[in-house]
Amino acid sequence: MNDNIKMRALLKGEITEVKVLIGHPMETGRRKNDLEEVVPAHFIQLLTASLNGKPVLEAQWGTGISKNPYLTFHLRGAKVGDLIKVVWHDNKGQTGNGEASVSAG
Amino acid sequence: MQRRHFLGMSLASLLLLPLQALAALWNKAAFEAVTAPAARQHLQVASEQPSSEIEIVAPDFAENGAVVQVEVRSRIANTEAIAILVDKNPTPLIANFMFSNGADPYVVTRIKMAESAELQVIVKAGEHYFTASKQVQVSLGGCG
Structure with missing residues (x-):
């Protein structure tokens, strides 16, 4: 588990609410720094989530997702203790991952 | 020399693989x-x-x-x-x-x-x- 990703998964009735917060600059490639130099694009392109190893969500992102991306999604059929994993890949080939066990909400 | 060339090539292609796999998934044309x-x-x-x-x-x-x-x-x-x-x-x-x-x-x-x-x-x-x-x-x- 990386420290640049925070996750929480709460079972509320039939729905498990998964919240994900990732530390990432999400640079568009259009921003200029204080020296008027263009900051190269650096952004997450792909994020996948799985429940007990089965894929549940695939997100493709462009540069329009805000810095330090935030995501909530909902799962049906998950139980307390089930394992949710998230993996991301960015345009520079960097990757990160996190996991959370479903807890009672 | 040939062997070194071969090793260099295979390392390069190994490093490139994840990016290529990602490129195949990500809809570049739509996002750009x-x-x-x-x-x-x-x-x-x-x-x-x-x-x-x-x-x-x-x-x-x-x-x-x-x-x-x-x-x-x-x-x-x-x-x-x-x-x-x-x-x-x-x-x-x-x-x-x-x-x-x-x-x-x-x-x-x-x-x-x-x-x-x-x-x-x-x-x-x-x-x-x-x-x-x-x-x-x-x-x-x-x-x-």
């Missing part, structure tokens, strides 16, 4: 399209119809375009994917979420908006596409 219609074309949206079964929760007025929270829920049966676009952003396609194995067609995320614009949502359900939109006024643009 500079107009919303072009992005739709690369998402292979054939024809779309407006639907009141798509719920968009976003602010009417956003003070800071760098962070605009958007919530989308589809009540359309067999929803497979939800795409979010902002028509006046330099690259309008923001994200495409694909759901499977019991994931609800629901997402909350935070996006950048360059200026006041129409937030557009496209839902894919089987071979059909549905759309909904919401106007968001932005005070301070957020597309650096």
Whole structure:
């Protein structure tokens, strides 16, 4: 588990609410720094989530997702203790991952 | 020398592999399209119809375009994917979420908006596409 990703998964009735917060600059490639130099694009392109190893969500992102991306999604059929994993890949080939066990909400 | 060349080549191709695999998945043409219609074309949206079964929760007025929270829920049966676009952003396609194995067609995320614009949502359900939109006024643009 990386420290640049925070996750929480709460079972509320039939729905498990998964919240994900990732530390990432999400640079568009259009921003200029204080020296008027263009900051190269650096952004997450792909994020996948799985429940007990089965894929549940695939997100493709462009540069329009805000810095330090935030995501909530909902799962049906998950139980307390089930394992949710998230993996991301960015345009520079960097990757990160996190996991959370479903807890009672 | 030949052996070294061979080793160098194989290492290079090994390092390249994950990026190539990613490139095959990521819809480069759609995400780099500079107009919303072009992005739709690369998402292979054939024809779309407006639907009141798509719920968009976003602010009417956003003070800071760098962070605009958007919530989308589809009540359309067999929803497979939800795409979010902002028509006046330099690259309008923001994200495409694909759901499977019991994931609800629901997402909350935070996006950048360059200026006041129409937030557009496209839902894919089987071979059909549905759309909904919401106007968001932005005070301070957020597309650096």
